[in-house]
Amino acid sequence: MRSEIFRERVAKDPHNTLFRYSLGQALFDEKAYADAQEHLELCVNSRDDWMMPRILLGKVLLETGDTAAAKPILEDALQLAVVQHHDDPAAELRSILEDLN
Template identity: 50%
Template structure:
């Protein structure tokens, strides 16, 4: 049985402009522990939709796992701005906590 990432990879191959397929592929890759492969798909989602909070959250968290806090900070801050504007209280609180936990130099 094919993995979820294989399923979504096929959909992305057929429709590379579809951000929802890319986001689903990125989520599947993250769930399979393949964050490095998820990164470009999350970046594309962020680039194509300025109002989409979730790819920024996932990419920011991934960059923290990859020990790239300086890169993560800007994405998490952007996601926080979106969370507040869109009135998503729980993600806003989580994002604020993540940002507060970053070292000052990040």
């Protein structure tokens, strides 16, 4: 499993947010949503302008049934996608948010 590679890296350098993001992404891909959430939240809280962990955290929250918590995170990610000119993520986020309404 890819997550094991990043678990080792996080264990060696727990303050490295790139390792935390990669671990969260790997756990998400492995459908280990509850495990991914902790690492993605840390990334979201580390930088106000980091879009990708917000997208994944929002998706994690949707997968775990916490739509109320997911919506503002996904809206924040959409604002970042627009400001940073990331058209594909913006389109994906609009679609997700539209489905939540």
